[in-house]
Amino acid sequence: MKLFALLFFQFFHVGIFSFGGGYATLPFLYDIAEKYHWYSSKQLTDMLAIASITPGPVGVNVATYAGFTTSGIFGALIATSAIILPSFIIVTIISKFLDKFKTNEMVQGAIHALKPAGCALLSAVGIRLLFTSNLHLIGTIILLILISTSFVKKQDPLFYLGISALIGLILGHFNLIGV
Amino acid sequence: MEKNFYGIFKTFFKVGTLLLGGGYVILPLLTSELADKKKWITSDELVEFYSIGASLPGIIAVNTAIFTGRKLLGTKGAIAAITGVILPAFLAIVLLASIINEIVEIASVKYIFWGVGIGVITLLFLAVKEMWKKSVNDKFSAIIYIICLILALTKKIPLALIITCAIIMGILYHRWQYKTKEVK
Numbered sequence: 282m283k284l285f286a287l288l289f290f291q292f293f294h295v296g297i298f299s300f301g302g303g304y305a306t307l308p309f310l311y312d313i314a315e316k317y318h319w320y321s322s323k324q325l326t327d328m329l330a331i332a333s334i335t336p337g338p339v340g341v342n343v344a345t346y347a348g349f350t351t352s353g354i355f356g357a358l359i360a361t362s363a364i365i366l367p368s369f370i371i372v373t374i375i376s377k378f379l380d381k382f383k384t385n386e387m388v389q390g391a392i393h394a395l396k397p398a399g400c401a402l403l404s405a406v407g408i409r410l411l412f413t414s415n416l417h418l419i420g421t422i423i424l425l426i427l428i429s430t431s432f433v434k435k436q437d438p439l440f441y442l443g444i445s446a447l448i449g450l451i452l453g454h455f456n457l458i459g460v
Numbered sequence: 461m462e463k464n465f466y467g468i469f470k471t472f473f474k475v476g477t478l479l480l481g482g483g484y485v486i487l488p489l490l491t492s493e494l495a496d497k498k499k500w501i502t503s504d505e506l507v508e509f510y511s512i513g514a515s516l517p518g519i520i521a522v523n524t525a526i527f528t529g530r531k532l533l534g535t536k537g538a539i540a541a542i543t544g545v546i547l548p549a550f551l552a553i554v555l556l557a558s559i560i561n562e563i564v565e566i567a568s569v570k571y572i573f574w575g576v577g578i579g580v581i582t583l584l585f586l587a588v589k590e591m592w593k594k595s596v597n598d599k600f601s602a603i604i605y606i607i608c609l610i611l612a613l614t615k616k617i618p619l620a621l622i623i624t625c626a627i628i629m630g631i632l633y634h635r636w637q638y639k640t641k642e643v644k
Contacts, residue, residue: 299518300516300517300623303521304584306519308619326580330573330579331553333580335549336552337479337549341521341546342553346557357557364519365522365546367518368516368526369538369542372527373530373535376530386635387634390630391627393633394633395630396596396601397595397601398605398626399595399623401605401609403584403587404605405609405612407581410581416577424578428585442580446572446576448578449574453567453571458574
């Protein structure tokens with residue numbers, strides 16, 4: 282019971298503090314991984330890849346997964362409802378005075394700072410992943426190539442995942458990555 | 461289809477199923493389903509819901525779905541929309557999660573996940589780039605970005621506290637700007 286309460290509380294707090302969409306929940310989810318060991322950072326990264334190719338918002342996918350690995354289907358239900366409950370409450374309140382909300386000086390001030398803050402937290406996740414994911418030289422080169430192709434033409438998320446999966450499979454079979 | 465609980469649920473379930481690769485695609489999906497096909501709502505309203513949804517905490521697709529559901533059928537509509545949009549995600553993951561821990565031990569699967577790890581960092585980079593374009597466009601937001609990034613990397617301060625401080629800084633900055641404008 283204590284575990285469920287903690288699970289609920291942790292994911293509820295993710296729902297309140299993540300600004301900037303599903304990816305913005307990631308900094309908090311990695312944080313939870315380190316604090317509670319319900320799932321590992323590596324598992325979360327794998328899951329993020331899976332979430333990008335399964336239906337639904339990535340944030341929901343990852344919460345469901347985290348809850349499921351923690352304590353099965355019931356955990357999945359708790360984590361998923363906890364992460365969306367703040368949205369439900371906040372949207373319900375805000376839709377009552379929508380027009381005032383948009384022009385309110387304080388709200389605009391808060392949003393002005395929240396957007397770069399959310400972006401910074403996600404950048405930190407990216408940087409930390411870069412140093413912890415055991416990419417080796419060859420992986421780093423592939424990453425740089427993928428990123429530079431995105432400047433030429435931004436592809437579908439599936440494209441990047443598909444290509445990198447294929448590269449991993451080929452390199453792995455030639456024993457080039459030491460996994 | 462009728463605009464009742466079940467009709468709204470079914471429509472959002474369809475949108476949730478088609479929602480691949482992140483919640484950002486919810487706007488075009490909702491526009492085609494709700495505005496173009498069913499004419500339950502205008503596309504202008506949807507754009508407004510999406511942009512407000514994006515500035516609130518939580519998952520953008522979920523926020524947008526709640527706003528839209530509420531507009532269609534009040535609280536009932538909101539519940540129908542939110543259950544519909546997350547149910548496909550929930551089911552897909554529960555089905556996958558129960559087999560995933562077994563298959564990751566296979567060598568080929570390990571290689572694939574190693575590769576996919578690179579793909580994920582690329583996706584994160586693209587998400588950051590997208591957010592950066594929309595958020596860091598003046599000195600104030602650049603300063604907030606740098607401070608938050610450093611604080612997040614040191615890992616000493618809870619993320620929620622960083623976000624709360626950012627909110628306070630934003631409000632104070634706007635107050636101050638407002639006052640200096642008045643003085644002029």
